[in-house]
Amino acid sequence: MKNRLRQIGILAAVVWMGLAFAGPRDNSLVVGASQEPRVLGDFWAFVTSQAIASEIENYLWAGLEFIDQDGNDQPYLATEVPTVENGRVKVTELGEGKKRIEIHYTLRDDIYWSDGHPITSKDVAFFYEVGKFPGAPVQDPSYWSRLGLKVLDDKNFVVSFEPAYFYDLVGSAIGLAPEHVMRAEWEKTKAEIKKLDPKKDAAKITELFQGFVSKFATPKALNSGSLVYSGPFVLKRWTPNSALEMARNDKFFITPPGGADKYVQRVVYRFIQDTNALLVAILGGSIDATSSVSLTFDQARAPQLTRRAKGRFDIWMVPGVIWEHAEVNKFKNVQTVSDLMLYKKETRQALAYAMNREGLVKAFFDGLQPVAHTWVHFQDPNYNPNVKKYPYDPEKAKKILAELGWKDSDGDGYLDRTVDGRKVTFEIEYVTTAGNRIRERTQVFFQNDLKKVGIKVKINNAPSSVVFSNDFFSKAYDGRWKGLFEFAWLFGIVDDASVFTCKDYITGDVYVPTPENNYSGVNFGWCNDEFDKLRAQAMVEFDAAKRKKLWQRMQEIWAEELPAIPYYWRSSPYVMKKGLVNYIASTFHGSFGYPSTQAWLIGWEQNGAKKIYDQADYATPVIAR
Amino acid sequence: MIAYIIRRLLQMIPLLFFVSLVVYTLVALQPGDPLEGLIFQNPHLTQEDIEALKRAYGLDQPIYVRYFKWLGRALQGDFGISRTYAIPAVEFIFEQRLPMTLLLSGTAFLLAVLVSIPIGIFSAVRQYSIADYVITFLAFVGYSTPVFWLGIMLLLLFAVWLPELLGLDQPIFPPGGFVTPGVDPDTVGLWNYLKDRLWHLALPAFTLSVVSMAGWTRFMRASMLEVLSQDYVRTARAKGLSERVVIYKHALRNALIPIVTLMGLAVPGLFSGAVLTETIFSWPGMGRALYDALVEKDYNVAMAALVFLALLTALFNLIADIMYAVVDPRIRYS
Numbered sequence: 001m002k003n004r005l006r007q008i009g010i011l012a013a014v015v016w017m018g019l020a021f022a023g024p025r026d027n028s029l030v031v032g033a034s035q036e037p038r039v040l041g042d043f044w045a046f047v048t049s050q051a052i053a054s055e056i057e058n059y060l061w062a063g064l065e066f067i068d069q070d071g072n073d074q075p076y077l078a079t080e081v082p083t084v085e086n087g088r089v090k091v092t093e094l095g096e097g098k099k100r101i102e103i104h105y106t107l108r109d110d111i112y113w114s115d116g117h118p119i120t121s122k123d124v125a126f127f128y129e130v131g132k133f134p135g136a137p138v139q140d141p142s143y144w145s146r147l148g149l150k151v152l153d154d155k156n157f158v159v160s161f162e163p164a165y166f167y168d169l170v171g172s173a174i175g176l177a178p179e180h181v182m183r184a185e186w187e188k189t190k191a192e193i194k195k196l197d198p199k200k201d202a203a204k205i206t207e208l209f210q211g212f213v214s215k216f217a218t219p220k221a222l223n224s225g226s227l228v229y230s231g232p233f234v235l236k237r238w239t240p241n242s243a244l245e246m247a248r249n250d251k252f253f254i255t256p257p258g259g260a261d262k263y264v265q266r267v268v269y270r271f272i273q274d275t276n277a278l279l280v281a282i283l284g285g286s287i288d289a290t291s292s293v294s295l296t297f298d299q300a301r302a303p304q305l306t307r308r309a310k311g312r313f314d315i316w317m318v319p320g321v322i323w324e325h326a327e328v329n330k331f332k333n334v335q336t337v338s339d340l341m342l343y344k345k346e347t348r349q350a351l352a353y354a355m356n357r358e359g360l361v362k363a364f365f366d367g368l369q370p371v372a373h374t375w376v377h378f379q380d381p382n383y384n385p386n387v388k389k390y391p392y393d394p395e396k397a398k399k400i401l402a403e404l405g406w407k408d409s410d411g412d413g414y415l416d417r418t419v420d421g422r423k424v425t426f427e428i429e430y431v432t433t434a435g436n437r438i439r440e441r442t443q444v445f446f447q448n449d450l451k452k453v454g455i456k457v458k459i460n461n462a463p464s465s466v467v468f469s470n471d472f473f474s475k476a477y478d479g480r481w482k483g484l485f486e487f488a489w490l491f492g493i494v495d496d497a498s499v500f501t502c503k504d505y506i507t508g509d510v511y512v513p514t515p516e517n518n519y520s521g522v523n524f525g526w527c528n529d530e531f532d533k534l535r536a537q538a539m540v541e542f543d544a545a546k547r548k549k550l551w552q553r554m555q556e557i558w559a560e561e562l563p564a565i566p567y568y569w570r571s572s573p574y575v576m577k578k579g580l581v582n583y584i585a586s587t588f589h590g591s592f593g594y595p596s597t598q599a600w601l602i603g604w605e606q607n608g609a610k611k612i613y614d615q616a617d618y619a620t621p622v623i624a625r
Numbered sequence: 626m627i628a629y630i631i632r633r634l635l636q637m638i639p640l641l642f643f644v645s646l647v648v649y650t651l652v653a654l655q656p657g658d659p660l661e662g663l664i665f666q667n668p669h670l671t672q673e674d675i676e677a678l679k680r681a682y683g684l685d686q687p688i689y690v691r692y693f694k695w696l697g698r699a700l701q702g703d704f705g706i707s708r709t710y711a712i713p714a715v716e717f718i719f720e721q722r723l724p725m726t727l728l729l730s731g732t733a734f735l736l737a738v739l740v741s742i743p744i745g746i747f748s749a750v751r752q753y754s755i756a757d758y759v760i761t762f763l764a765f766v767g768y769s770t771p772v773f774w775l776g777i778m779l780l781l782l783f784a785v786w787l788p789e790l791l792g793l794d795q796p797i798f799p800p801g802g803f804v805t806p807g808v809d810p811d812t813v814g815l816w817n818y819l820k821d822r823l824w825h826l827a828l829p830a831f832t833l834s835v836v837s838m839a840g841w842t843r844f845m846r847a848s849m850l851e852v853l854s855q856d857y858v859r860t861a862r863a864k865g866l867s868e869r870v871v872i873y874k875h876a877l878r879n880a881l882i883p884i885v886t887l888m889g890l891a892v893p894g895l896f897s898g899a900v901l902t903e904t905i906f907s908w909p910g911m912g913r914a915l916y917d918a919l920v921e922k923d924y925n926v927a928m929a930a931l932v933f934l935a936l937l938t939a940l941f942n943l944i945a946d947i948m949y950a951v952v953d954p955r956i957r958y959s
Contacts, residue, residue, distance in 0.1 A: 030806070038709050047711045137681045141674045203683035207706060214711035240721060241909030243806035268806045272907045276777055281800040284784040465920065469656035509671050518672045 023288050024579055024604040028266035032278050033291035036241065036271040039217035041227050043177045044131050045139050046209045047217070051592065052293045058596035059233040059246050059267060064105055064172040066597055067493055069613055071379070071588035073171065077119060077230070079106045082169075084542060089169065091542055094162070097506060099540045101164040103173050107155040112251045113228040117180050120154045126179035130186060130212075135198040135205040149174065163506060165539045166547055167494040171591060178228050185215050232600035233267055244269040254600050257610045263603035275299060282575055283308060289576045289583055292594055297365070298438070300573030301622055309622075313577045316619035317368045318585040318593060321377050321491040322570035324369075326430075326484040329476045330525030330563065336482040339424040343525065346400050348562040351428075351484075352390035354397035354453040355446050361568050364441065368620060372566035374555045375500065377491065379587050381544070382551035387559035397453045401426075408454055415454035427456040429483035433468075434461035439486055442567070458483075474519040477512075488570060493588045497535050497554060500563055502527035505536035526563035574619070579604050581611040586618035626957075630947065637939045644935040645928070649695065652919065652927050653688045660684060682708075695928065705925035709918075714925040718914065718933065723896070725803065726910035729903070730895040732826060733833035738888065741838050745845020746880075750872060752850060760842065767839030776832045776905040783828065798828045801907035829906035833899050837891065845884055852880040882953050889945030893938040 023030060037053035040060065064078040073081045082088030082103045092100040111119040128149040131138060138144050146168075148160035159173040189212040196205055216226045219238040229235065232254070233246035246267045248260060256263050270287065272278040279299050281287050299305065300315055309315055328351075329336075332343045341347045357371045373390075376383050406415035406426060415426040430447070432439040440461070447457040460481075467473060468487075472480045489499060498504070501511050502523055511521030531554055538550040572593060574585045582601035590597030603609020660678055679685045686694070698705060704714045748760045784796035799805070803825050810818045852858065853876055861871045898912030911930060918926040950956045 039711050042711075048709060135681075137678070141671075141677070199680070202677070202680035206681040206683075210706065210708075210711055214706075218710070218712055220712070237807075237809075239804065239806070239809075241725075241907070242802055242804055245806060270802065270806060272801050273913070274801075274904045274907065277780060277801045277905050277907060280777070280780045280784050283781075284788065284796045284800050285794065286796065286800060466656045470658075471656060507671075518675070520672050520675060 023577065024606050026266070027264055027604065027607050028268060029264045029580070029583070029602060030268045030270060030286065030288045031291050032270050032272060032281055032287035032289070033293050034271075034273055034275050034278050034295075035293045036244075036273075039213065040222060040235070040238075041217040042213045043127060043175055044136065044213070046137055046206075046213050049139055052291065054590075054592070055292050055594045055596050056244065056269060058231065058590055058594055059599045060229045060231045060235055061176075062111075062230045062232075063175065064107075067171055067588055067591050068598070069584045069586040069589045069618060071381075071493060071586075076172075077107055077111050077176070079108055082173075089542070091164075097536055097540065098163040099542075100160060100162040101168060101542070103159045103161075103169070105157055105159065105173075108253065109155070110253045111230065112253070113178055113180075113230055114234045114249050114251050115181075115228045116251065117178070117228070118154075119176065119230055121151045121157045122154070122179045123176040124157055124174055125149065125151050126183065126186075127175045127177045130177065133190070133193070135193060135196075135202065135209070137206045137209055147174070163540070165496065166542055167496060169542065170494050176230070178230075181226075181228055182216060185212060236266075241271065243271065252600060256601050256603070257612070258608060260600070262608035262610075263601065264609075267599070267602075279305065282313075285312075287575070289580055289595070290574050292572060292574075292585065292592070295573050295575065297369070297571065297573055300575065301366075301368075305575070306622060311578065313575050314615070315622040316574045316576065316585065316615055317571040317622060318574060318619040319370070319377075319379065319587050320570050320572045320593060321380075321493070321495075321587060322488050322572075323372060323375055323377075323491060324486070324488045324567040324570055325372065325375075326486045326565040326567065327476075327524055328484060328564055329479075329482055331477045331479075332525070333477070334479040334482055336429070336479065337525075339419055340426060340428060340483070341404060342428075342483065344404070345561045346404055348565065349390065350397045350400040350404075350453070351450070351455075352562055352565050353393045353400070354450055354455065355565065356392040356449050357390075357567055358392055360442060360445050363445070364438065365568075365571075368622070369568045369571050372569050374558050374566060375489075375491075375497070375564075376495065376551070376555055377569060377587070380495065382548045384552035384555040387555050389559070390562075392449075394449070394453050401453065401455075406454070413451070413454065414456045425456060426454060427458055429458050429460050429481065430486070431460050431462075431467060431481045431484065432486040433464040435463060442486065470519065474513045474522075476524045477514045477519070484565070486567070490592075493591045496539065497551075499523065500526065500558065501532055501535050503529075503532050505532055506539060523563075526561065528557055528561060531557050571620075573622070576615065579606050581605050581609050582613055584613045584615055584618060589618075626947075626950070630943070633943050633946075637936070637943075640939060641932065641935060645696065645699075645932050646692065648931045648935075649692045649924075649928060650688060652922075652924060652931075653691065655919070655922070658684055658922060695924075699928075699932070704929040707918075707923055707926045709921055709923045709926075714929040717926060718911070718930055722898075722909060722911050722914045725908060726896060726898040726903075726912070728826065729829055729833060729908055729910055730898065732830040733837070734888075734891070734895055736830060736834040737837035737841055740834075741841035742845055742881075742884070745842045746849055746872065746877065748842065748846040749849035749853065761846075764839040764842045767835045768843070770835065772832060772836060772899070773901045773905055775835060776829070776902055779828050779832060780905070799825055801905070803908055829902055829908050832906070833902045841884065841887070844887060845880070848880040848883050849876065852876045855879075878952075882949070885952055886945055886949050889941065889948050892941045892945075893934065896937050897934050 033052055035050065035052045037050055037056055039047050040053055040057060042048065062076050064076060065073050065081055066076045068074045075081050080086060082105060084091065088104040090102045094100055107119060107121065113119060130136065131144055146161045146163060148162065150158045152158065161168045189208055193205055193208050198205060215221055219240045222235050222238055229249055232249055232252045234249045236245045236247045238244045248265045269291070270281070272281055275295055278294060282290070283304065306315065328342050328348055330343045332338050337343055361367055361369055361371055370378070374387055401415060405417050407417070408415055410416065416423055430443055432443060443459050447459065450457050498511060499522055503510055510517050511523045512525060512527065513519040513521045534550045534554050538547050538554070541547040541550060572585065574595065576583055581603055582598065583595045585593055585595040587593055589595065601612055605611060660675070660682060683691065706712065707714045707717050710717055744760060748757045751757050780800050783798035784800040788796050803822065805821050808818055808821045858871060858876055861875045896911060898910040900912030900916045902908065903910040903913045915927065915930045918930065
């Protein structure tokens, strides 16, 4: 009977199927992703900027530099990474703590677009021209306003920043766009834009810029060959809402060891929005590897997956620079904040001691997502391991709270005190994104911990579009949220500490959202002058060792003052079929951990690809239980 | 009748205006705006930058100004560009999503009709038999089963468990999607391409049809039973007509009247898609398009889709009313 069923099954499969699924058999790679890019090749991010788009663009386009698996800058289209030591970076003092830098790049001689056209300074100048044009809806106005460009010849140009910050030297200082392909359309768009008033017709101008990009970057446009490529792969076909196929670019200038034919020839991205359905596809064997935007942490540890892993695939947890934490409302003018003394560092320290973060991380994540001590990741070169820490200590928490004047005078198990003749119970509001299972469980876990020291927690969740709306998130000063707010920041390889800066001594901006500055910024009421001054110095300190000293002192201050309660660093799960090599997800690969960085090396061991990097050096394997 | 139809069509105009106003206001009043994602990514955006971005996205105007601007363009057929896809909203809906939705919903609808009517008749004719009890039981189960659970279970069954059990290295039905990557008429020929598309359509269409199938089976059964108990059916039998003629010529026609109305009212639902089924099977339809547009505040797509659906609902309500009059000679409109 089983045989008969098997025969019928095989017959059904053969009769119904199209092409065989890809993988090592035809030297291709099928990547599963739970998000699909809207556009690809939006070099200026006029339309959108998505992680999945950046990940896929790594296959298709090369930059001047790339960040390798260890977080170091490497030359890509440029002959070498410009540094002060090799004379390619010049730093000039401008006074008032400001500096100017000039970065001299030289492009390689052996680089071509996929249509054979050489890549030259003209492509850099074109990128600069479009982004600098008045009215361009750029997402990072500060970068563009400080940027300058001087072209020396076809292969040499100088990028300048004024005022300059240390992170201007991290990664490529400027981008490129294929001038010979996009120029004609840009001239038409420019002519249209010039007819309009940048102030009155801003929305129309935005539409024109987006329209310009959509002539090249939408699936329809790309499928008709609108763009050319400089990366290790070219786009063959993009079926929206289904899949995207890329084939090896024979004009790419890097040859992997042993010859390009020994490495993957075709990369297919399958977009499966529902992560449960994506998991089913992985279990069924039709996915070779997952993207940086795919399974959730819990799904990667599900017994369904781990049980089937042996001999088939590896499951890795890669430390991410995603900082899960609880912000604290420290605005003294908010009644609750004043009553609970959340503006005092001692109160926040007591909360940290009372919350068993080590226990949480062990119980929920088997320790795979480590406890955070400040906002700086432990793999960041500026990390300070010697800051004040807050290991779980409910007795210490109780002591601090007692010293602040709290006691349980009515025997209800919760602390209280008298403020201006009123009895105030220590009841703290705890907000997070509704529907996020892990966060909701975290709330209950900490609610329990805080109850043990006499603190009552009032959970107040709402969907992320509500809690992150300007009206709620930015209005802590008005008391829209009054206690703890749990969410995560995605930091990337460059962190400028602007999240905890009160006054930017370089620009004069204030990052504390109040009615005076129309609620802009995300520093919810912590102002430390020493921290701000150190930060202003560090921002223009181009000597890495000196900058590290400044950054370490900033972390000391932060850990002592504890403006937010650091929870843990989130890890990103990846599933990879056995035999796949050089598909490396590490904390800083490509800046945000993209395994598509250095895609020319991705291959199957069984097809002769040489293993250059070992994923085990950058991640923790999930062991099947 | 013609006068009635014209009157109904004219009534649709103010209705659509009202619906568009209400929908636009509700969408705009949702917490958040498209800029928040940008502001969140860039904690050091200054107040000036934010004002400039607001102007760039047309969000510096009050809601009623934005509505009238939208209305003015919509009346000229310009529903704007999708902010997230960078193509005209109308192109996105009518070229990319609507055909996929019609394919899935239409197939599910057809499947439900082809199964529920004969099974309902069978169940009614053999009332109280074992077959009737089994069908009734299955109908209740089908009706109560949540579509998202059923979808995932079917995916697991045909893409993971059965292939594992049978030692296959390919799934019996694919785990979602609407086509195998790399398969198109140019590479594998039209016939193989159609087979692949059908293979992908099978599970989602079946999943989507189950609830309707179950409901309509019960409805058909009840309607048939009511008609079979009528005097004229007894007369037809007494005249010596064969059971086949009695059921299919005399009873069925009348039993179909309420079913036809019910199915007519279900037609607008074919266009709105089924967001849960589409999400699980990664089927790029209208349901997901609308949901994504609302969540990401892509106003142009959301408005175009909602206005279109309001128009269709109104139109098909009218068609259902007309069909009711056509199949039931007792109904006449003045």
